[in-house]
Amino acid sequence: MFTKIRAIVISVVISLCLLPFNVYAGSPSLRDAFAPNTLGVASLAAGYDLSKSDPFASVSKVISLVLSLLGVVFLVLLIYGGFLWMTARGSEQQVEKSKEIIFSAVIGLIIVVAAYAISIFVVTTLTESTLKPL
Numbered sequence: 001m002f003t004k005i006r007a008i009v010i011s012v013v014i015s016l017c018l019l020p021f022n023v024y025a026g027s028p029s030l031r032d033a034f035a036p037n038t039l040g041v042a043s044l045a046a047g048y049d050l051s052k053s054d055p056f057a058s059v060s061k062v063i064s065l066v067l068s069l070l071g072v073v074f075l076v077l078l079i080y081g082g083f084l085w086m087t088a089r090g091s092e093q094q095v096e097k098s099k100e101i102i103f104s105a106v107i108g109l110i111i112v113v114a115a116y117a118i119s120i121f122v123v124t125t126l127t128e129s130t131l132k133p134l
Contacts, residue, residue, distance in 0.1 A: 063116070070112050077105035 084098035 067112070067116060070109075074105050074109045077101060077108075081105065 081098045081101035084094055084101065088094040088098065
């Protein structure tokens with residue numbers, strides 16, 4: 001009985017911690033917060049102009065998002081390989097499988113970082129050489 005109550009209390013506390021709370025700073029009422037042009041006004045006040053679309057910024061955001069996702073995939077593979085290794089219980093076959101997963105994840109991360117570094121170098125070099133004033 002005590003363990004069920006404990007599990008319920010822990011579940012409620014965790015769910016309350018993970019629940020998003022919306023905060024509308026400087027808004028006297030919720031009606032003002034959901035006004036039609038609130039995002040445009042806030043972005044202009046912060047110094048951003050949403051009417052100008054910069055393709056380099058968009059590509060940069062996409063690359064950043066993809067690299068973040070690849071970092072998460074690397075972390076998941078690393079945790080999975082470590083879990084397999086810790087639960088191998090002396091099985092050499094499972095230990096070798098987990099070593100292979102970890103090694104492959106590290107090699108994949110090195111390839112992704114190298115490709116990113118090469119692409120940044122090439123884009124920077126091309127930008128500097130082609131946009132240089134005569």
